[in-house]
Each structure stands twice: as C-alpha cells, then as structure tokens.
Amino acid sequence: MTMTPDPPPRGQVSRRSFLQTMGVSAAAAAVQAQAERADAAQPSSAPTTLSGPGPIEITLNVNGSDRRLTIDPATTLMEALRWHAGLTGTKEVCDRAACGTCSVLIDGRLVNSCMMLAYDAQGSRVTTIEGLARPGSLDPIQESFIRHDALQCGYCTPGLILASKALLGANPRPTLDQIKKGLAGNICRCGTYTNVFNAVLDASGQSPLMDSEAPDA
Amino acid sequence: MRDHTPTDMPTRNRPMNRGASLADDASRLDAVAKVTGAAKYARDMYPADCLFVGFVRCPVGSGQLAARDEAAARAVPGVLEVEIERDEGRYHGQPVGHIVAESKTALRRAMRALDARWTPGPCSVEIEQAAGEPPQTQGDIAQLLERAQHVLDATYETPVQTHSPLETHGGMAIHHGDRAELFSSTQGTSAAADGIEDQFGLPRAACEIHCEYVGGGFGSKLNGAGREGAIAARMSAKYRRPVSCFTDRDEDHLDTGNRPSSRARVRIGFQADGTVLGGHIHTWGGVGVARGGGGCAIPSNHYDLGRIQKTSEDVQLNAGAPRPFRAPGWPQGKFAEELMLDEICAACGLDPVEMRLRLERSDDRRDMIRTGARLIGWNQRRPNGSGGAIRRGFGLGTTDWPRFPRQAEAEVIVNRDGSVEVRTGTQDIGTGMRTVAGVLAADRLGCGLERVNVRIGHSSLPPGPGSGGSMTSHNTAPAIIEAALQARNALLDAVGDRLGIPPDELSIQNDHLIHDQEPMMDWAEACAKLPRDAVIGRASSDTPQSQRHVGEGHSQGVQFVDLRVDTQTGIVHVDRIIAIQSCGQVVMRKGAESQIIGGVIQGVSYALFEHKIHDKATGTMVNPNLEWYKILGSADMPRIEPVLWTKGQTGVRSLGEPPTIPTAGAIACAVFNAIGRPVRSLPITPDKVLAALEGGGR
Structure with a gap:
C-alpha cells in the first residue's frame, strides 16, 4: 500500500521545509511534529529539530477528532491506534501488509496501517472501523455485512468492511469480478467470502448470487 | 446498537434452504459488535501498565544455543526479565526462554540485543527422511492381491497445514491480589480454568477465565489457556501488573499446532468390472516432536472396499507438534481415498458416481449423491483428459460425522x-x-x-x-x-x-x-x-x-466440484462447488450456511495452496507468514452453493467439521478427470499438474 507519507498538517509547513524534514526523517527515523510547526511558523530557513529515540508527541486526526499521543518514534499507525488510542477494531494479524486486516482509510484511500509510521499519518484524516457508524445507525455496508452473515469469528471483518467501503467509493456498482479483485488484499480464515460478495452486491443495489433450485429431497 | 441489528436476510440467494431452520433470518447476536470494532478480543487488551511476554525460540530444526548476550537484552530500556531455560532445541520455533518487557517495541529490541547464536545439528523434517517400511502384508490380504485381476499400487501425500487463525494464540492476565482474571483466546473456556490457579498462586475459586470473542481457532486453541496464557498468569502474579502474551504471526505458524503431513501407501485389488476386493493400506503421519496425532482416515468406512488391512506409523520429525485441526485425519484420508477410487474407475471404465452409488454404505448419502450429480450437471462430465488447452473436470467426495457426547x-x-x-x-x-x-x-x-x-x-x-x-x-x-x-x-x-x-x-x-x-x-x-x-x-x-432433545444419526454430506485446468500453465481454477450437508434440525440458517461455506473454502485452500515448507538442510520453516504461506483469497473463490439437507433430520447435530472433509478429495478427482492423470500430492500446484501431464508426476 502507500509508502509515500502524506505531508504534515497542511497550511503549517512550506513544501521546502517539509522536504527538508522528510530528508532528515529518512536518515534519522524520527522528527518531532512540534518542531515542524515551530519551523513552519518562521521563515523556512529555521533549523530543523530532531527528536527520538525517546518518546515523541504526535497528533492524529482519527474519526474526525484530533488525538494527542505520546509514542515511540518507531510506532506504526496500527500500533498507535491499538496500543495508544484504544481503537482495537483495527486488528493486528500479519504486521507486514499480507492480510489487509489492519486496513484503515487515509483521506478516503485504503491503507494497511501496519506499513505506515504513525508519525507519517499526521495531517491526514484517518478513518477506522469505529468511525464508520453514526450514533444510532450503522453504515449501509455494515448493515449489509450483518444481513448476509459476512462474518464468522469477526477478526477480519473491520478490514473487509473498510476495503468494501473503499471499493464502493471508487466503483459504486462493481461486478463480481471487480469485487473479488477489490477485496483480494484481505484474508478471511473462517471463509466468509461468498457472503462478503453478496453483502457488497446488496449494498450496491445489485442482486446477490443466485444458487441452484431446491433439490427434490 | 442491538436495536439496529438487521435481521431480514433475503432468502432469494439460497432458495433451497428457505424454511430449513428455526430462524431463517436471524443475524448473529454479536454481529453489531463485530462490524463496529466494539468486540474486544483478548489480543485487543492493553491495560495501562501492561507488560508483554515473548518467547525466545530455536531458529533451526535442531541445534545448540552457542552464544547469547543476556546482559545486553536486560539493558534495553523497558526490559524487566530475560530468562533462558535451555540451550538446545529440537525444532524451529521451540521456546527456550522468555523476555518480559513494558512494551512490544522493547520486547523486539531485547530479542535483537540478545543476539542468540545457534549451531545447527542434523534434522529430519519430511516424512520420507524418517519413515519406516510398512509392516508385512498379512497372508490372506497378500493372497487376495495375488488373485485380483488388477492391483492399484499408489502413494498419496499431503502437506503440513497450519491453522492460521487471524487472532494468534495467547492471553492477557490481570492479578488483583486476592483474585485474578485471564482473558484467553481459547476454544475451551472451562478447560482454560484447569490449573490456572497454580499460575496465579490463588485458590481456583478466585480465578476467572473470560473469552467473549475468539479470532478463530479451528482446533489449535483446544489446549485450554495454552503456554501463552499460563506464562501471562504467572508473570502477572510475579509483577502484579497486567501481562499480555500473544504469539506473533511467524510463531503462530511454527509452534501452535498444525494438521500433520501424511503419506498413504495403497495396494488395493479389484476386478475388471470394478468390484473392489480389498488390500493393504499403510499410512504415515509426520507428527513433529509429538508422540502421536498422525492418523490418516483411510479407509473412511463410507464405502465397502472389501477386506482392508490398515497399518500406520507416526513419524517423529524436527518440527512443531500437531494439534487437532478441523476433522483431524479426515481431509488427508479422504483425499487419498476418493482419488484412489477414481483411479480404479478409470482402470475399469466406470463412472465415479456409479461406482460410489455401488460402494456407498449410507442410503441417505446415496440420495445426496444423486441430488448433487443433478445440481452440478454431472452429465456434462467428459472422459478423463478430454479437451484442448483448458480442460474441464468434475469430481465428488463424501463426508460423515458422528456425535460425541459431552456434558454441558x-x-x-x-x-x-x-x-x-x-x-x-x-x-x-x-x-x-x-x-x-x-x-x-x-x-x-x-x-x-x-x-x-x-x-x-x-x-x-x-x-x-x-x-x-x-x-x-x-x-x-x-x-x-x-x-x-x-x-x-x-x-x-x-x-x-x-x-x-x-x-x-x-x-x-x-x-x-x-x-x-x-x-x-x-x-x-x-x-x-x-x-x-x-x-x-x-x-x-x-x-x-x-x-429427549437429542437427535438421531450422523451428520452426512456430499460435495461436487466443477473446475478447469489450464494445461499450459498448470493452474487449477475451481468454478463451482455444491456442498450438500445434513446436520439435524438447523437452528440458524445463515450461520449453518456460513459453516458449510467456510469448511469448503478451507478445503479448497488445503487442496490448492497451503503448505508449511521446511528447509531440509536446516529444518527452518521458510514461509512463516501470510504472503508465502498461501491461503485462498477472494480472487481464488469458486461459487459455493451450500445445500442444507433436511430430510429425516432430528435434534441439533454436528456441523463444524464435516464440510471440510471431502473438498480436497473431490478437487483431486476433478483434476484427474480434467487432465487424465492423477496428481497424488497436495497441494495441487501448477508444477505438479505440469509434471503429471508430462507423465513424470507423482
């Protein structure tokens, strides 16, 4: 998934200082967000401050609100969400982008949160499974998953729902083949794919797959 | 949120199952919790002040721990304890010690700082490296084989399959001083309480197990609280802080059980008209460092195969021990048995459905076979190996599961x-x-x-x-x-x-x-x-x-497969599977269909993809992850049609295991039908298909 970090908080940092920052970041693995803001407030020639290896403070915009977190600089977005923000609907399964279970939406795009540093998610809108439902009402894709029993143990479910949401955002009436390809990054071990396909077809106003007629028995 | 549970599942997509259950439209009572992320699994618990335990593991099939730097590991900030308990290992993934730290990050850094150096020793990781010869065929069977007009002499092989539940194995323990709790990812809540009092150092009545949600198990979490839960409990008593111990994905492949590998050597005599006389079947199960658990369920006793002498051997290897895996011994046995039958059919010019109707012991299953043949369109089946570059194949397999009484x-x-x-x-x-x-x-x-x-x-x-x-x-x-x-x-x-x-x-x-x-x-x-x-x-x-509320009979089933094989690439593409299954009175239609679909999917995955691969020289597993340990994904999905068989069904009966038993065998038969040559080794990967087509396959 994306390895290109999104820029730090928009309007607060010039492109030049951002590039400087990221150059240092690549070498030193950590730069304090605070420093960037201070840097941005001043002319771009101001020196960049390094931080780490000790804890750093970051601000993540998750499900519409800013979360101030103190983390180890090497913390991935998945770890920050699970360990520090208490948002454990984002599951940890493979920790190397092979299963899609830690999927979140970053500015509407589907991303494996295990492959992104939490630091790099600053300035973007992060949506986790906890942010999909409105109080008192589920998102239509969540309703469709329930109706079609597109879940068993439930551990892959948040990732599959967000992948389906991203797919429908890009393609409101996907064919079965497009659904299969669109969800190919998400592993379900219990084996619910048939019902997931039906849930996505139904959520996009299409008929679920028809099975054979009843046996004579 | 409960009020919003959508329950009105349209039945139009599975019309044959409408009215089969007590509640056709009921949705899972925990569905809202699962689709909103509110469901808390044991692995999701990170209380304030939580400690983390990780195991130091042997990286080779056998070896000596030659050097390590415990002081450096202890010096990593946040590390509380580094303990090495043994300095030799017998398989990749064997725990030899543990580290306790205040964060997962500190734990990982300590593992690197420990810098464990191993001297590898000799090891065996495949059945063929350590298997004994089959015992002598008994006299009457040897005579039977001599008298038979034909003898099929074949060896069928299956790989090690890992359970790979998405939530790995472990537990999170909290010691409150006078009472304690373990949040366990287990398949046995009551069993997980057994002995946990010793780890907590409290009376049993003061210890409680919680297991609200489990991210899959498939048999591998039937060991109560497990090694991970036990050490979490012990460390929580020692440090009086919450302690989480969960395996990482690679450790889960290595040391939390598996479906053992198998070999079945079949020598079976039959007449030119397809009458099966019997023979000698010897199976080997690769049980790693365990002493048993390598059973391979051939013959299944679904079919009348004449007089069979069955012998078996559990082969010890330098690899992780098996644990029960969804119908232990059955998918591997049925793979061998169904393909063996189709090879006999091919030799006699018999139709596989006709042959099974002749040999089948259950009238119910005979009914199911006729129904399934109609639903899959068996009349479109062509002789083995017909067609051009893309060849179509049909196959079938059967399943059966009794009820095992337990107290509840x-x-x-x-x-x-x-x-x-x-x-x-x-x-x-x-x-x-x-x-x-x-x-x-x-x-x-x-x-x-x-x-x-x-x-x-x-x-x-x-x-x-x-x-x-x-x-x-x-x-x-x-x-x-x-x-x-x-x-x-x-x-x-x-x-x-x-x-x-x-x-x-x-x-x-x-x-x-x-x-x-x-x-x-x-x-x-x-x-x-x-x-x-x-x-x-x-x-x-x-x-x-x-x-009075217990039902009669077994849970039975039949599956039919329709697939295509690309003879230029060797790729098998499964198009459609009909899964007919009885399970007594169906309680909840959606859940029953999901169990069947899930069992079939695991069967397809076993047939075509899954393989725990060890390097023969070092004994190291080379694919302990989810990108090289292949599991079926959405792009590989056939159309699966679960059929709930309601005729004569009473009581609530078994459903978890039977649907995964026949799938791999039915697929192997369909591949044989498509390409005209048997692939006698799972997974049926393109290299094996191409080798079979060239006549050199095994």
Whole structure:
C-alpha cells in the first residue's frame, strides 16, 4: 500500500521545509511534529529539530477528532491506534501488509496501517472501523455485512468492511469480478467470502448470487 | 446498537434452504459488535501498565544455543526479565526462554540485543527422511492381491497445514491480589480454568477465565489457556501488573499446532468390472516432536472396499507438534481415498458416481449423491483428459460425522421486565454458538429473539464443552432446550396463578401469551405478572429430560466440484462447488450456511495452496507468514452453493467439521478427470499438474 507519507498538517509547513524534514526523517527515523510547526511558523530557513529515540508527541486526526499521543518514534499507525488510542477494531494479524486486516482509510484511500509510521499519518484524516457508524445507525455496508452473515469469528471483518467501503467509493456498482479483485488484499480464515460478495452486491443495489433450485429431497 | 441489528436476510440467494431452520433470518447476536470494532478480543487488551511476554525460540530444526548476550537484552530500556531455560532445541520455533518487557517495541529490541547464536545439528523434517517400511502384508490380504485381476499400487501425500487463525494464540492476565482474571483466546473456556490457579498462586475459586470473542481457532486453541496464557498468569502474579502474551504471526505458524503431513501407501485389488476386493493400506503421519496425532482416515468406512488391512506409523520429525485441526485425519484420508477410487474407475471404465452409488454404505448419502450429480450437471462430465488447452473436470467426495457426547449445563432466566438470559460456559469462536443458544431459548420460550441476552465465554458460568469435535451445539442444545422449557413452564404456572387460568390452558407463541387460541397479552406484560424477580430453568445435557432433545444419526454430506485446468500453465481454477450437508434440525440458517461455506473454502485452500515448507538442510520453516504461506483469497473463490439437507433430520447435530472433509478429495478427482492423470500430492500446484501431464508426476 502507500509508502509515500502524506505531508504534515497542511497550511503549517512550506513544501521546502517539509522536504527538508522528510530528508532528515529518512536518515534519522524520527522528527518531532512540534518542531515542524515551530519551523513552519518562521521563515523556512529555521533549523530543523530532531527528536527520538525517546518518546515523541504526535497528533492524529482519527474519526474526525484530533488525538494527542505520546509514542515511540518507531510506532506504526496500527500500533498507535491499538496500543495508544484504544481503537482495537483495527486488528493486528500479519504486521507486514499480507492480510489487509489492519486496513484503515487515509483521506478516503485504503491503507494497511501496519506499513505506515504513525508519525507519517499526521495531517491526514484517518478513518477506522469505529468511525464508520453514526450514533444510532450503522453504515449501509455494515448493515449489509450483518444481513448476509459476512462474518464468522469477526477478526477480519473491520478490514473487509473498510476495503468494501473503499471499493464502493471508487466503483459504486462493481461486478463480481471487480469485487473479488477489490477485496483480494484481505484474508478471511473462517471463509466468509461468498457472503462478503453478496453483502457488497446488496449494498450496491445489485442482486446477490443466485444458487441452484431446491433439490427434490 | 442491538436495536439496529438487521435481521431480514433475503432468502432469494439460497432458495433451497428457505424454511430449513428455526430462524431463517436471524443475524448473529454479536454481529453489531463485530462490524463496529466494539468486540474486544483478548489480543485487543492493553491495560495501562501492561507488560508483554515473548518467547525466545530455536531458529533451526535442531541445534545448540552457542552464544547469547543476556546482559545486553536486560539493558534495553523497558526490559524487566530475560530468562533462558535451555540451550538446545529440537525444532524451529521451540521456546527456550522468555523476555518480559513494558512494551512490544522493547520486547523486539531485547530479542535483537540478545543476539542468540545457534549451531545447527542434523534434522529430519519430511516424512520420507524418517519413515519406516510398512509392516508385512498379512497372508490372506497378500493372497487376495495375488488373485485380483488388477492391483492399484499408489502413494498419496499431503502437506503440513497450519491453522492460521487471524487472532494468534495467547492471553492477557490481570492479578488483583486476592483474585485474578485471564482473558484467553481459547476454544475451551472451562478447560482454560484447569490449573490456572497454580499460575496465579490463588485458590481456583478466585480465578476467572473470560473469552467473549475468539479470532478463530479451528482446533489449535483446544489446549485450554495454552503456554501463552499460563506464562501471562504467572508473570502477572510475579509483577502484579497486567501481562499480555500473544504469539506473533511467524510463531503462530511454527509452534501452535498444525494438521500433520501424511503419506498413504495403497495396494488395493479389484476386478475388471470394478468390484473392489480389498488390500493393504499403510499410512504415515509426520507428527513433529509429538508422540502421536498422525492418523490418516483411510479407509473412511463410507464405502465397502472389501477386506482392508490398515497399518500406520507416526513419524517423529524436527518440527512443531500437531494439534487437532478441523476433522483431524479426515481431509488427508479422504483425499487419498476418493482419488484412489477414481483411479480404479478409470482402470475399469466406470463412472465415479456409479461406482460410489455401488460402494456407498449410507442410503441417505446415496440420495445426496444423486441430488448433487443433478445440481452440478454431472452429465456434462467428459472422459478423463478430454479437451484442448483448458480442460474441464468434475469430481465428488463424501463426508460423515458422528456425535460425541459431552456434558454441558445451561440456565435460562426469565426476568420480570421481560428480558431473558441464557447462561452457559461455552464460547463462540465464529461458529455462531452465541446465536444458536439464543435462537434455541427464544424458540422454546416463545418470545422474540431480541429479548434474549446470551452469556457465554466465562468460566464462572455453568460449564460448557470446548469448541472441538463439532460437539458444542449438539451437546449444549439439549441443556438449553430443557432449561428453556422449565423456565417457560414456571412462567406459565406463575402467570396462570395470577390470572386464575389453569397453566395447561396457556401457551406462548410469537411473543404473546395465548389463551383459547387468542393472544391475551404480549410477552413483557406476561412477565410483569411474575410474583418474583425471575424464574429460572436449569438443565444438564446428561439427564433423561435433556436427552429427549437429542437427535438421531450422523451428520452426512456430499460435495461436487466443477473446475478447469489450464494445461499450459498448470493452474487449477475451481468454478463451482455444491456442498450438500445434513446436520439435524438447523437452528440458524445463515450461520449453518456460513459453516458449510467456510469448511469448503478451507478445503479448497488445503487442496490448492497451503503448505508449511521446511528447509531440509536446516529444518527452518521458510514461509512463516501470510504472503508465502498461501491461503485462498477472494480472487481464488469458486461459487459455493451450500445445500442444507433436511430430510429425516432430528435434534441439533454436528456441523463444524464435516464440510471440510471431502473438498480436497473431490478437487483431486476433478483434476484427474480434467487432465487424465492423477496428481497424488497436495497441494495441487501448477508444477505438479505440469509434471503429471508430462507423465513424470507423482
């Protein structure tokens, strides 16, 4: 998934200082967000401050609100969400982008949160499974998953729902083949794919797959 | 959020199953928690001040720990404990010590700082490296083989398959001083309590297991609290802080069980007309460092194969031990048996459906075979190896599962406010057990499902069975049904008393109290007439009252496969699978269909992709992850049509395991039909298909 970090908080940092920052970041693995803001407030020639290896403070915009977190600089977005923000609907399964279970939406795009540093998610809108439902009402894709029993143990479910949401955002009436390809990054071990396909077809106003007629028995 | 549970599943996509169950449209009672991320699994718990335990593991098939730097590991900030307990290993992934740290990051840094250096030793990781010769064929069988017009002499092989539940194995323990709790990812809530008191250093009555949600198990979490839960409990007692111990994905592949590899050497005699006389079947199971567990269920006894001498050997290897895996021994045995039968068919010019109808021991399954043949379009099947570059193939396989009695207890409480509580100490690992319990209680009480709260997954509840052997539903159901009937009778007694109506003139239907065939009041009003807070029904599955609710017979099934093989690339593409399955009275249609679909998918994945691969020189597993350990994904999905077989079905019976048994065998038969040559080794990967086509395959 994306390895290109999104820029730090928009309007607060010039492109030049951002590039400087990221150059240092690549070498030193950590730069304090605070420093960037201070840097941005001043002319771009101001020196960049390094931080780490000790804890750093970051601000993540998750499900519409800013979360101030103190983390180890090497913390991935998945770890920050699970360990520090208490948002454990984002599951940890493979920790190397092979299963899609830690999927979140970053500015509407589907991303494996295990492959992104939490630091790099600053300035973007992060949506986790906890942010999909409105109080008192589920998102239509969540309703469709329930109706079609597109879940068993439930551990892959948040990732599959967000992948389906991203797919429908890009393609409101996907064919079965497009659904299969669109969800190919998400592993379900219990084996619910048939019902997931039906849930996505139904959520996009299409008929679920028809099975054979009843046996004579 | 409960109010918003969508329950109106359209039945139009599975018309043949409509009306097959107590609750056709019921959705899972925990579905909202699962789709919103609110469901907390044990691995999701990171209390403040939590410690993390990780195991130091042997990286080779056998070896000596030659050097390590414990001081450097202890010096990593946040590390509390580094303990090496042994300096030799017998398999990749064997724990030889552990580290306790204040964060997962510190734990990983300490593992690197420990800088363990190993000197590898000799090892065996494949059955063929360590297997003995089959014992001598007994005299009568040897004579039978000599007399037979034909003898099929073939060897069938299956790989090691890892359970790979998405939530890895482990637990999170909290010691409160005078009591303690373990949040366990287990298939046996009651079993996880066994011995945990010793780890916590407290009386058993002061220790509780919680298991609300489990991210899959498939048999590998039938070991109670497991090694991980035990050390979490022990360390929480030592440090008086919460302790989490969960395996990482690679460790889960290495040391949390597997379906063992197998080989089956088959020598079977038959006549030119297809009459099977019998023969000698010897199987080997690659059991790693375990002493047993390598059984391979051939012959299955579904078919009359004449006089069979069956011998077997468990082969010890330098690899992780097996654990029960969804129908232990069966998928590997049925792969060998179904393909063996089709090879006999090919030699005799017999149709595989005709052959099975002849050999099948069960009349029910014979019915299922005829139905399945019609649904899949068996009449389109061409002779083996017909067609051009892309060849179509059909195959079938059979399955059977008995019921294994276990004790289960349940309570059903009807409260004066109309709410209902079902209490039983089983768990829902994705099977739908929570919902099955609720539907059964609501059905017998006569109230709406939305009134029922199901309490499972705590060791303080009345004890329930583990989720293994397909035993949970069918053993828990009689107790829940009996408890619900008792609670219902107590309710009718009390309400009848208040209304001055004899209770036997009252009944409850569709959430209403009925008298003279007319609704008198709704459920909540009726409950409000209770003279006390609640009425309680209690039952155990082993009493004569509960035994009335037990069904007859086995859970049986037949699967048919329609696939294509690309003879230029060797790729097998499964198009469609019909899965006919009986399981007694279906309680919850959606969940039953999901169990069947899931079993079939795991079977397809086993047939085509999954393979735990060890390097033969070092004994190291080379694919301990989810990108090289291949599991079927959405792009590989065939169309799967589950058919709930309702004819003559009584009671609540087994469903978890039987649907995964016949799939790989049916696929192997269909590949044989497509390309005209048998691929006798799972997984059926393109290289093996191409080798078979070139005549050099095994």
